[in-house]
Amino acid sequence: MTTTWSIAVFAHNEATNIAATLGSICVVEDGITIRVVVLANGCSDRTASIVRELATLNNNLQVIEIPLADKANAWNLYIHEISANSSLSVAEMHVFIDGDVQVESGSLKALAAAFEQAPTANAAGALPVTGRDREAWRRRMLANGTLAGGLYALRGSFVERIRRRGIRIPQGLIGEDWLVSLFAKSDLQPLAGNGYAVLRIAFPSGAGFSFRSLDPRRLKDWHTYLRRLWRYALRGVQFEMLFGWLMHQPPEALPPNMEQVYRQALPPSRLKWIGPTSPLRFLAIQRIRLLRARKSPN
Structure with missing residues (x-):
């Protein structure tokens, strides 16, 4: 077999x-x-x-x-x-x-x-x-x-x-x-x-x-590192919103894209302190709030 x-x-x-x-x-x-x-x-x-x-x-x-x-x-x-x-x-x-x-x-x-x-x-x-x-x-x-x-x-x-x-x-x-x-x-x-x-x-x-670790001697790796920090901050906020969504709903109820999640789920508090990356978390939530404020597409 x-x-x-x-x-x-x-x-x-x-x-x-x-x-x-x-x-x-x-x-x-x-x-x-x-x-x-x-x-x-x-x-x-x-x-x-x-x-x-x-x-x-x-x-x-x-x-x-x-x-x-x-x-x-x-x-x-x-x-x-x-x-x-x-x-x-x-x-x-x-x-x-x-x-x-x-x-x-x-x-x-x-x-x-x-x-x-x-x-x-x-x-x-x-x-x-x-x-x-x-x-x-x-x-x-x-x-x-x-x-x-x-x-x-x-x-x-x-x-x-x-x-x-x-x-x-x-x-x-x-x-x-x-x-x-x-x-x-x-x-x-x-x-x-x-x-x-x-x-x-x-x-x-x-x-x-x-995998290859980032090398602080490489300028390109610094760009990768900074981009990664921002994505990690945004990812953390996305996870908080999805976790709340899934508490009482099955996974097939998830919206098809994150923009709909931003519009339908409340963003987490901007005041939560998570360490040195808290300013990035604040900016990520601000970005989500701006997307949320936009007029929903017809």
């Missing part, structure tokens, strides 16, 4: 990293078929052409170009359209990988084994093995049961349930991993009264991912 693993790689202008990422995925296991789909979203570089060149040597690799640079939109497209076709819909495990990370050897096998060892788990997450903050990051993931977008997996039957119920991530959300974690931990139920007593997310010790 053949086992199928479907792998979705999210890439936005990852021409310098995508070949290494795909090379790290290679798994040779008897009885296992691996299908790899690269979702090149909003790319203006050679990401897609590099994948097409590599696909000439691997029949199980394909690239799909998406005009919109939005990971949430690409995730929805994979779940509801790409993975719904006959060859991928039977996958026992769906793996999600960022196009700038490398998968540690044995990680996919460890993720698959986690589902066998934990029958109630909807998701399995890999832990970071690089990064200056990796130890604290790992502790937060384990303590909160939160997946990292760099590398995680969903059980095939769980993906089928998401597809059947029409659950989508709001377009424009930054960091789908947090929301997918909530989906998995709550078993697709409203959050209120959900004690998370059952193991729904497993973190096998043999699954890990690595």
Whole structure:
């Protein structure tokens, strides 16, 4: 009997990293078929052409170009359209990988084994093995049961349930991993009264991912760092608003995009102090309030 693993790689202008990422995925296991789909979203570089060149040597690799640079939109497209076709819909495990990370050897096998060892788990997450903050990051993931977008997996039957119920991530959300974690931990139920007593997310010790850390000596990395700080601040506000939304509503009730969330859900308080990034949080809430004040489209 053949086992199928479907792998979705999210890439936005990852021409310098995508070949290494795909090379790290290679798994040779008897009885296992691996299908790899690269979702090149909003790319203006050679990401897609590099994948097409590599696909000439691997029949199980394909690239799909998406005009919109939005990971949430690409995730929805994979779940509801790409993975719904006959060859991928039977996958026992769906793996999600960022196009700038490398998968540690044995990680996919460890993720698959986690589902066998934990029958109630909807998701399995890999832990970071690089990064200056990796130890604290790992502790937060384990303590909160939160997946990292760099590398995680969903059980095939769980993906089928998401597809059947029409659950989508709001377009424009930054960091789908947090929301997918909530989906998995709550078993697709409203959050209120959900004690998370059952193991729904497993973190096998043999699954890990690595990435290049930012170098303070590189001017380009400073730009990346500052942009990342702003996105983290906006992401935190988005999460607060979505958490409140999901307390008493099922995930299929989520609006299709974040602009509708901004208009329909109350923004959090601007006075909350979260540390040195509080000024960025204040600016993020101000931006959301401005979007909220705009006249709703007809």
